[in-house]
Amino acid sequence: MLATRAVGRNAAAMKYDILSALGAHALSGDKHRQRMVLRVMILVTTRYNWQSGELSIGRAEIARLWSVDERTVKRELAKLRAAGWLRIKRAPAKGRVTVYEIDFDQVLSDTRAVWDRLGPDFADRLGAAPAPEPEADPTVVPFQRPAPAAEPGDDTWTRVLRMLAERDAATARVWYAQLTEVEVSDGVAELVAPSRFVADYVRTHLTAQLLAGFRRVDPAIRAVKIGCSA
CATH class of the missing domain: 3.30.300.180 (DnaA, N-terminal domain)
Known part of the structure; x- marks a missing residue:
């Protein structure tokens, strides 16, 4: 996976690629997934700072953007952190809102299944093609790690x-x-x-x-x- 810092010469293309992958991923899921991804896209397009790689925003502002209450914001942000899409970079302090990081490598990894729907050029550009595996040496017997032994009381x-x-x-x-x-x-x-x-x-x-x-x-x-x- 490439490092997705959308700055420099190809920044615009990378931003569109990320948003395209998110959109296609949302449309392939149910209404709950679609809503979650749409909320992420709104944060990216309106408040994300591509130069610094930071999202500086408070819950009240997110609630206004999403047209929800702050309890819903708290719950949805927890889901995004659990998914690995969002991390707290700097906790809020007096007069300062929370600073988040969006892990676009994780986002793209989770949207990989729909890349081919966006065209072969898209998949090639983001490195979808796996590196070829070396041919197996017929003289080498692959090692299989044994399953863990059962301990008393284990199901x-x-x-x-x-x-x-x-x-x-x-x-x-x-x-x-x-x-x-x-x-x-x-x-x-x-x-x-x-x-x-x-x-x-x-x-x-x-x-x-x-x-x-x-x-x-x-x-x-x-x-x-x-x-x-x-």
Whole structure:
């Protein structure tokens, strides 16, 4: 992934590319995802400082831009931080609003699935084509990391979560740790998320990793279902 600091000679093109990726990503999702992405786009187009890479804005102003109350703003900003799209760079102080950073590398990573819909030139420009993998050496036997051994009291999900955390601690902390196992039955592992936002994100971006983790622990599992408790 390229470093998305839209300054310099190609700044204008990069800005349009980011907004195009966001728009296409929104249209591929449900109404909740569309609304969230539209709110991000409004912040970017009206208040984001591309030169400094900062978004300096208070909740009251965001509420006016989004036509919502400040409680909704607080809730939506928390979702954006959990998704990795938004970070607090400088906390608010007396007479000074919060300064945020938008992680456009994360934004583009999460919108990658729709790049091809914007044209091959778009995908090529943003580096969608993966680097070719080296040919496998037939004399080398690939090493398979064993599934974590069960400890007393462990259920299937506990073992899967521990293995996923070993591979990607950040994703496990932000996303997997929010999931709760409902049951494993007839080859299907059912998990529940605390909100529709989390459930939608996990279904879209992390189902394959979850299924691979479950199958390492229990090869009989052939599918993962993500529900929502809210």
